[in-house]
Amino acid sequence: MQTATRIAFIGLGQMGLPMATNLVKAGYEVAGFDLSPEALQKFVNEGGQAAKSAADAMAGSDVIITMLSNGKVVRNVLVEGKAYLRAPNGALILEMSSSAPEETRSLAEAVSGHLRVVDAPVSGGVKRAVDGTLAVMAGGADADFLAARPVLEAMSAKIFHCGPVGAGHAMKAINNYVSGAGVIAAVEAVLLGNAFGLDEAKVVEVLNASSGKNNATEVKMNQFILSGTFGSGFALGLMAKDIRTAANLSVSLGLSQQGLTQTADLWDDAARTLGGAVDHTRFYDYLKRQVG
Template sequence: MSAATPAGGAPARPDPATLRALGPVAFVGLGVMGGAMLRNLVRAGADCRGCDASPATLERLADLGCPLFADPVDAARGAAVLVTMLPTSAHTRQVLFGEAGRGGAAAVLADGALVIEMSTGDALETDRIAAELAAAGLRCIDAPVGRTPREAAAGRALVMAGGDTEDVARARPLFEALADTIVHVGPRGSGIRLKLVNNYMGMVGMVMTAEALMFAAKLGLDRATVVKVLSTTAAGRGQLNTNYPHKVLAGDVTPDFPLRMGYKDIHLAMNLAASVGAPLGLGGYAREMFALAKSWGREEQDCTAMLLLLEDLAQVPR
């Protein structure tokens, strides 16, 4: 893992000459995130061309001071770097290879150009696209971004890059214009996989938070008080920020709070939820996982040993 700046520091900014030395950069996909990212690249001094299929989007970005195109082939012609920031992998494939695999942006890039796929797409299709680009003599890394549009606009995105070390190094000046945290996750395909793990955790957390607040409301509790209290507990702050680093991730599953007691508590909560008609779907699944601890010989281990239980079930090698 590597970061562009220490935590809490001002974002690193590349020397404009270093950015321009990359050669022409075509940026395809100028939605909320992509438009903010292109704006930062232009501001940092990159030689950019933007592209989007939406006339309204191009009009919104008309003040950028760089050429804008509706056709990705026009934007990519002769470019040394092509960035894709698109809704799906199908859009990326169409931009790169065109209809029926012919006539796309990949065909008009400079020799040895670097394609940086920053979309959140299908991991296996991302692998296939990268292999096809490599067969065409093009370099490719997957580098999806994290955080919010507001942080992207401020140049404080998170970049999770998967690819060869030299390719990620080549892209680093560009990333430094976009992000304050740049992580080289591993080989090609690693970036999109970590992004999907992150999004899985985030979206399940959305449901869990909604369930908890709904449960509290069904019990007649004051929402502001509930939010205030939960914001100070491990439940609200998140296990990765509280218990996991000090227990299971440190190799310690001696019980601060055993899985046996975790089962008791979630069972009590589920019974209370049933009495007031609060649907807790995630709670039902979690109770079943806690119930397995006894048969797997883990009921007296710390609750964070849930990680080991699930790894047992998934046959994750240790």
């Protein structure tokens, strides 16, 4: 049982709440903050502490975890009014939001001299957040990553140190590009098979027994798309944002990657068409409209 470290957890949404709860279960003292009173109350019901503000949560905390919508929001919360100075000198920020790598590097520069930064975005969705079996992609100095690892282990099953600060967020964007491209391929395959007269469930069954298997065919098509539940817990807008982050990173590095660009364009158009708040598995509806 771990009891020595006090953690500030900022962002108690669909992913953040179960992650923070797992830290409480692991024996950590966790002060949580969210703009939603309902989310704060749920966290208190799970044994956590409710802070009055992000700055109050950071005060006296050895580790600060951010699980927010993007890097700009993270910077506003931590740096605006120099709120990060409420944390003890040398405290560790685990930036677990889906942010752009350049935003993370900028954050690290802004708080340098007072705080250490490790970017540690996750993959696995709400179910694995609840189970504590997320995959973590981390970026940061070796010593900072080692210091973060016990905290990360309370929320995840697989932890990868990908390189210096920003590397974790770069890897997350790359991962979600591959994931989003897989959704496009799986949905188009099902729609193509259906147009020919094949049973949609049969198409997925064969793909999963063959070389066409991917994450979308395994854990999304039957469970959330063909079932009509569309409840994976990951918003379409967030998927579009992550893929666009990967596309922007590619451009900034002077690369020409047409597949990535086209994938980002499709997801952006789907978010505009359906709204970014819908579940990302609703991408099926978007592509179904395109084929007529």
